[in-house]
Amino acid sequence: MQPPAKMKERYSAPGLNPVRSTREAPVSTFGVDVDTGAYAHVRRLLNQGMTPPADAVRVEEMINYFRYDLPAPTDRAQPFSITTDLATTPWSRRTHLLRIGLRGYDVARAERPAxxxxxxxxxxxxxxxxxxxxxxxxxxxxxxxxxxxxxxxxxxxxxxxxxxxxxxxxxxxxxxxxxxxxxxxxxxxxxxxxxxxxxxxxxxxxxxxxxxxxxxxxxxxxxxxxxxxxxxxxxxxxxxxxxxxxxxxxxxxxxxxxxxxxxxxxxxxxxxxxxxxxxxxxxxxxxxxxxxFTIAQDVKVQVAFNPDQVSTYRLIGYENRQLPQDGFAHDSVDAGDISAGHQVTALYEIELASAKQVPHGQQAGGTHELATLDLRYKLPGETVSKIIRKQITVPRETPIGPPQRDFAFAAAVAAFGQSLRGGKDLGDFDRDDIVRLAGPQSDLRRQEFLRLVALPAAASRR
Known part of the structure; x- marks a missing residue:
């Protein structure tokens, strides 16, 4: 059932990110988000037998509620590691998922400042x-x-x-x-x-x-x-x-x-x-x-897609974290902070420019430079940002398979969040598919996620 009107719960209502053409808008810019409130709030509503209002569901907060096996940074001079990988999209034969993962360095309780x-x-x-x-x-x-x-x-x-x-x-x-x-x-x-x-x-x-x-x-x-x-x-x-x-x-x-x-x-x-x-x-x-303990401030992500390799893209979630392209380079523009132990995961659904010429899951010839990833951040107490650049590439003629392990679980959470928001991008991908994609889990919080997916109130609005 829907939450009763007397609950008077109030949510922000950003529109869903659209599919964008890389020829028309090749650059995507957003500030990181380490909030997790939306997942726990959605969980409470589902456990009470209520279908969460679409505006209560922020997919990035649902994804980032969980920890993933991302590598720790090797040097605190760069306070977080960056991981990127590509897989076929579980709910579409036409697209791929690009995962970007950040992990801040850990600080033991005894080591943190007063x-x-x-x-x-x-x-x-x-x-x-x-x-x-x-x-x-x-x-x-x-x-x-x-x-x-x-x-x-x-x-x-x-x-x-x-x-x-x-x-x-x-x-x-x-x-x-x-x-x-x-x-x-x-x-x-x-x-x-x-x-x-x-x-x-x-x-x-x-x-x-x-x-x-x-x-x-x-x-x-x-x-x-x-x-x-x-x-x-x-x-x-x-x-x-x-x-x-x-x-x-x-x-x-x-x-x-x-x-x-x-x-x-x-x-x-x-x-x-x-x-x-x-x-x-x-x-x-x-x-x-x-x-x-904050380790990096005003962390911004900018992905410049290569139109010769990627024809369209859609950022899953982060609707209220979008930044104008020119705001990326300005240190006065506020963005999210990362603290010790924080992780940030972002998923893009992309369509390869060569998808119609190549069997699903395989790359065609070319440079295979899908995108350039830039990250800006400030070290605590500093006013001038630092920048990290990473080229996102895939090997030539190498088959790309479905997401595995943590990537698969993150994709399952993303699919569930999208289904709660209406699921128009999921096609026929249903709750049983989400459970299969997530796979068996030993972690108690991930087991709880699987239980939430099965609740009657979690039925898609589609």
């Missing part, structure tokens, strides 16, 4: 449900166990009023004591709370360390500064002082997915959605300690 964290917790009336404030409190308790002696943590809460509930310190018991009595009441003075949080973060600023605000809310700002564009502009101004913003979404009806993603993007942080204790552990125990 962290100055300000939690901002929504305690307004809309947070009363069990999957909201009680789950926030459990999540923060897990984080308390991850504190290191050189970390600083603060707590700001907001309902009818915003207040500093706990000043900067390193006392685990004091943090737990500040969390325990929190109760939901009143309206939502989120803008005022952010102002307090940025002030606290600056007062406890750690030079050369991690300085981050973590906002835990359902995104239902309705008191004081609440306009999304004004909040975005405020966060963009504040990030210039070196404090980033991560958002953790909780609950449903009302829930503003659009607000959560917008604020995280503006704050050079990431957006995750927490739908249960298992996800809370993944976010704050398994991942947050390392991913707090």
């Amino acid at each position: 962290a100055n964290i300000v939690f901002v917790v929504d305690v307004s009336g809309s947070m009363e449900a069990d999957n909201k404030l009680p789950l926030v409190k459990a999540t923060l308790a897990m984080f308390a166990d991850q504190l290191r002696p050189d970390d600083r943590v603060s707590l700001v809460t907001y309902g009818d009023i915003a207040r500093l509930a706990l000043g900067p310190g390193n006392d685990r018991e004091a943090l737990l004591a500040a969390i325990e009595p929190l109760k939901a009441f009143g309206f939502t003075a989120g803008g005022e709370a952010l102002a307090i949080a940025y002030g606290v973060a600056q007062s406890a600023f750690i030079q050369g360390g991690i300085n981050r605000i973590i906002l835990a809310t359902d995104g239902d700002f309705n008191l004081g500064l609440s306009d999304p564009e004004q909040l975005k502009a405020y966060v963009e101004r504040a990030r210039a002082d070196g404090v980033t913003l991560t958002t953790l979404g909780f609950g449903d009806g009302p829930y503003s997915d659009a607000m959560m993603e917008t604020l995280a993007d503006a704050g050079n942080g990431a957006y995750a959605y927490v739908d249960g204790l298992s996800e809370a552990r993944k976010v704050v125990v398994d991942e947050l300690s390392s991913t707090l």
Whole structure:
């Protein structure tokens, strides 16, 4: 069934990327995305028997929810590795899939810089449900166990009023004591709370360390500064002082997915959605300690396709990460950041220029230089970007087979996401095909994905 109107969930609504002719538009440019909130949010809706609204499905966030076996970078001077590979498209005999994978270097918890964290917790009336404030409190308790002696943590809460509930310190018991009595009441003075949080973060600023605000809310700002564009502009101004913003979404009806993603993007942080204790552990125990540490900023991808080899292309997902071609070279244009341990995967569906002359899956003669991949990024604290260039080529007269292993699983997630958005590019490729493409999995999160595909609510809209 569809989510009921009373849920009042709000999403951004970018249009789907079109198929583009390389003769007319050979260059594709976008900023990386390390958010995963859309996958967990979609999972919650499916588990509740609801078909997710198409606008709730951001395919790149579904793909990037999972980890893949990408090689680690060999030198931290270039903070991430780059992998590209090509396979036949499982849902089309006419096209191929081009995979681009980035993997940031890993940092052990003991090796990361000291962290100055300000939690901002929504305690307004809309947070009363069990999957909201009680789950926030459990999540923060897990984080308390991850504190290191050189970390600083603060707590700001907001309902009818915003207040500093706990000043900067390193006392685990004091943090737990500040969390325990929190109760939901009143309206939502989120803008005022952010102002307090940025002030606290600056007062406890750690030079050369991690300085981050973590906002835990359902995104239902309705008191004081609440306009999304004004909040975005405020966060963009504040990030210039070196404090980033991560958002953790909780609950449903009302829930503003659009607000959560917008604020995280503006704050050079990431957006995750927490739908249960298992996800809370993944976010704050398994991942947050390392991913707090940014290793590359304003990471942009530009792919220039060779019209002699590629006739059309379509970027799967990243609709709201598109950048103008001339924005790639300008260091003032903001893009996504990559933290330690982060991975980014992008898939293009491409049609080879020679596809009509050659059997499916085989290349014709020529240079076989499919595209040039350029990546721009800044090292933390620097204002001038660095650039990496990689030629994407395929061997002459070498058969190209279907995607295997991790590539196959990423393609299966991409197919599932596209089916939830309407599936017009999938032809007759159905849920059984998605399960077969993904293959048997030993990882619990991947097993859960296979279970989601089989749920009645996951039936395609086609």
